[in-house]
Amino acid sequence: MAMERLYKYDKPTIAMVEGYCVGGAFMQLCAVDFAVAAEDAIFSLSEVNWGILLGA
Numbered sequence: 001m002a003m004e005r006l007y008k009y010d011k012p013t014i015a016m017v018e019g020y021c022v023g024g025a026f027m028q029l030c031a032v033d034f035a036v037a038a039e040d041a042i043f044s045l046s047e048v049n050w051g052i053l054l055g056a
Contacts, residue, residue, distance in 0.1 A: 006031040017041045 006013050006028060013032040021029055021037075022044045029035055029043075037043075 003028050003031045017043075020044070022046065 012034065014034045014036065015029050015032040017029065017035065017037040018041060019038075020042050022042075023046055026043055026045055
């Protein structure tokens with residue numbers, strides 16, 4: 001799984017977000033060491049609205 005590979009990577013990982021970061025992209029963002037976002041970046045987890053587990 002890509003998220004697990006990012007989390008366990010032996011070197012620092014950096015994510016840059018511009019625009020929308022929704023669903024699976026947000027979950028991968030949680031696995032990196034450093035996240036840099038533009039001022040107008042929008043983050044969302046649509047699973048919350050559906051009442052299901054994250055990443056399901």
